[in-house]
Amino acid sequence: MQNVKTTEEVALGIRRRVFEHSMRNNGGYLSQACSAAEQLAFLYNEALNLGQPTLPMIPRPFSGVPSADNPDYVTGAGYNGPFEPHYDRLFIAPAHYALVAYATLIEVGRMAPEGLEMFNKDGSSVEMIGAEHSPGMEVHNGTLGIGLSTGAGLAWGRKRRGETGEVCVFMSDGEVQEGQTWEAVQAAAHHGIDNLWAIMDVNRQQCDGAMDSVMEVGDIATKLRNFGAVVVEIDAHDIGAMRQAKAEPHEGRPLIMLAHSSPTKGMEFLQQRFPRLHYVRFKSEQERADMNHAIAAELGIDPINYGQ
Amino acid sequence: MVEMVNRPYAGAFEKYAVQHPEVLCLSADLTSSCEIDGFRDRHPDQFLSMGMAEQNMLSFAGGLGLSGFRPFIHTFGVFLYRRPYDQLMASVAYPRRKVRLMGFLPGITTPGGMTHQAIEDISIMRTIPNMTVLETGDATEVEGIVEAADSIDGPVYCRVLRGSVPRLFNSPLKVGQMRVLSEGTDVLVITAGITTEEAIRARGALDKAGVSVRHLHLSTLKPFNADAIVAHAASVKHGVITLENHLVAGGIGSMTAEALAEAGLAKKLIRLGLQDTYAHGGSRPYLMNYYGLDALALVRGIERLTGEKTGIDEGALDAVRVEAVHSAVKAEAL
Numbered sequence: 001m002q003n004v005k006t007t008e009e010v011a012l013g014i015r016r017r018v019f020e021h022s023m024r025n026n027g028g029y030l031s032q033a034c035s036a037a038e039q040l041a042f043l044y045n046e047a048l049n050l051g052q053p054t055l056p057m058i059p060r061p062f063s064g065v066p067s068a069d070n071p072d073y074v075t076g077a078g079y080n081g082p083f084e085p086h087y088d089r090l091f092i093a094p095a096h097y098a099l100v101a102y103a104t105l106i107e108v109g110r111m112a113p114e115g116l117e118m119f120n121k122d123g124s125s126v127e128m129i130g131a132e133h134s135p136g137m138e139v140h141n142g143t144l145g146i147g148l149s150t151g152a153g154l155a156w157g158r159k160r161r162g163e164t165g166e167v168c169v170f171m172s173d174g175e176v177q178e179g180q181t182w183e184a185v186q187a188a189a190h191h192g193i194d195n196l197w198a199i200m201d202v203n204r205q206q207c208d209g210a211m212d213s214v215m216e217v218g219d220i221a222t223k224l225r226n227f228g229a230v231v232v233e234i235d236a237h238d239i240g241a242m243r244q245a246k247a248e249p250h251e252g253r254p255l256i257m258l259a260h261s262s263p264t265k266g267m268e269f270l271q272q273r274f275p276r277l278h279y280v281r282f283k284s285e286q287e288r289a290d291m292n293h294a295i296a297a298e299l300g301i302d303p304i305n306y307g308q
Numbered sequence: 309m310v311e312m313v314n315r316p317y318a319g320a321f322e323k324y325a326v327q328h329p330e331v332l333c334l335s336a337d338l339t340s341s342c343e344i345d346g347f348r349d350r351h352p353d354q355f356l357s358m359g360m361a362e363q364n365m366l367s368f369a370g371g372l373g374l375s376g377f378r379p380f381i382h383t384f385g386v387f388l389y390r391r392p393y394d395q396l397m398a399s400v401a402y403p404r405r406k407v408r409l410m411g412f413l414p415g416i417t418t419p420g421g422m423t424h425q426a427i428e429d430i431s432i433m434r435t436i437p438n439m440t441v442l443e444t445g446d447a448t449e450v451e452g453i454v455e456a457a458d459s460i461d462g463p464v465y466c467r468v469l470r471g472s473v474p475r476l477f478n479s480p481l482k483v484g485q486m487r488v489l490s491e492g493t494d495v496l497v498i499t500a501g502i503t504t505e506e507a508i509r510a511r512g513a514l515d516k517a518g519v520s521v522r523h524l525h526l527s528t529l530k531p532f533n534a535d536a537i538v539a540h541a542a543s544v545k546h547g548v549i550t551l552e553n554h555l556v557a558g559g560i561g562s563m564t565a566e567a568l569a570e571a572g573l574a575k576k577l578i579r580l581g582l583q584d585t586y587a588h589g590g591s592r593p594y595l596m597n598y599y600g601l602d603a604l605a606l607v608r609g610i611e612r613l614t615g616e617k618t619g620i621d622e623g624a625l626d627a628v629r630v631e632a633v634h635s636a637v638k639a640e641a642l
Contacts, residue, residue, distance in 0.1 A: 066404045067438060068461065075403075132403060139374070140398045149364045150399055153371020156356075161375065180395070183364030191356065 035261035051081030093147025098130035145178030189228020236261030313447035366395035373405030385411025385426035415553030421589035431558020492520030534567035547576030
């Protein structure tokens with residue numbers, strides 16, 4: 001698809017949309033927008049080779065889970081374009097970033113803004129934790145740590161078939177606490193799966209708070225290299241660095257980009273909530289109002305009218 | 309005397325897989341234990357060693373399924389669902405990937421003890437939406453399980469026998485079809501896997517003792533043909549006995565109980581198998597005797613059901629040879 005906006009503009013748009021949505025809905029995954037906006041903007045706006053969406057701009061309602069009795073079932077992958085040998089595939093491994101991913105789809109013209117209004121509404125396919133049938137999703141990843149393994153299997157199969165499209169997995173750093181992540185890296189290296197790459201949002205945050213307080217994971221880059229990946233460490237908010245990292249040669253090995261991010265980037269007011277940033281709820285109407293004015297100013301927009 | 313077939317899976321898998329390039333052979337460090345070492349050596353391009361890493365293997369297989377391949381995962385049954393249950397659900401079962409889960413050493417067919425004995429696999433697998441569950445009871449069924457599994461439009465779990473396996477049947481396993489091995493009128497006996505051979509042994513003695521047994525052998529456990537089970541149960545005088553290489557909870561005994569209850573058919577049911585207990589390590593005959601899964605246990609169960617002693621003892625059972633079942637009375641469609 002033709003780029004209409006710069007990647008920086010897409011990233012700003014993602015933060016604005018997630019902020020607006022969170023103010024109106026009395027909370028949301030604000031911090032994930034702060035840390036990952038540039039990464040998702042980079043993926044959709046320039047890094048991935050994706051075709052035109054095959055599903056309607058306004059998402060269809062939930063139409064059942066996969067079963068032999070549901071022959072019309074489709075995943076949300078159609079928002080990333082058709083499955084063609086030369087197109088890339090994307091998995092959002094931490095499905096809790098769904099709100100940010102949906103905002104990205106809107107910013108790059110793959111979903112209508114109405115889609116975000118359906119977020120977490122009963123009967124909607126635009127689910128809070130991205131499901132297979134949610135826009136932009138292709139597999140279930142809500143159980144953390146399974147995304148890279150699935151990506152590795154798909155990439156092995158695509159390589160065997162001679163397809164030129166790559167498989168990209170957007171990951172979160174909390175996933176390195178799961179043993180399966182390490183199993184996936186060693187398997188990808190052992191089998192020489194080099195049409196697989198990942199970008200990991202290293203924001204050092206998880207549900208309970210700062211990762212170091214929950215479970216120290218040590219030096220992720222060294223560990224990943226020892227398990228067989230090619231690793232590049234970058235500033236998650238530096239799109240130029242991302243472009244350079246993507247060009248890193250990784251023949252015979254998966255490439256994993258560690259994108260060191262700030263969980264409050266672009267919304268520094270959230271520092272007041274540190275380290276409880278996983279899902280921001282407002283403790284009082286006053287806090288909601290204060291946050292509305294402060295963050296709106298940071299994002300260069302008017303305060304959100306949420307019916308106050 | 310019954311024919312014994314050596315490693316029937318090895319040849320059957322190779323024969324089928326070489327004709328189907330979309331079939332991939334996955335192993336988790338149990339390659340010779342699952343009889344695919346020859347395949348690995350002769351067809352390395354179709355073989356993926358996944359190491360001792362079952363969680364990754366299940367999700368990886370889901371990814372292979374997504375790219376249009378049909379992976380056959382080979383390991384002990386117990387390793388396909390206990391540790392990687394989350395991955396089995398999210399990466400294989402939910403999206404209906406055509407992943408073929410080949411579970412070797414079902415139930416107490418391994419001397420490996422609790423960690424190696426899949427005694428609750430049927431109960432787990434049959435409650436997973438989208439899953440099909442098959443079980444092999446002889447060499448002919450093992451030879452047919454590869455093609456049968458690969459015919460399933462979705463994921464399938466198979467209990468596979470290995471090593472030296474008796475040939476009881478001369479017609480191939482057909483998905484959805486049970487085998488009616490005898491059409492007696494006193495009691496209905498339902499078996500699957502290795503317990504079928506035991507029931508055939510018991511039948512020889514029971515015939516002589518004047519007990520008329522209707523015997524069903526199941527190879528498709530899910531979908532479970534409840535209507536056929538109920539019809540057979542309705543046709544016998546005393547009631548039903550299930551004998552399974554599995555816990556009595558959640559397996560064939562439970563499925564039969566559900567079928568009878570839902571049909572409102574008031575028949576006595578005795579469920580033989582592991583009775584809410586783990587097993588331990590030992591030989592198969594020892595374990596089958598110790599836990600009451602053998603021919604003698606079935607005879608005693610039938611005596612409880614009919615309220616009449618048969619006079620059959622171990623000596624009488626030892627004298628009964630197991631002959632090949634050269635013609636099933638009839639095969640029933642699902």
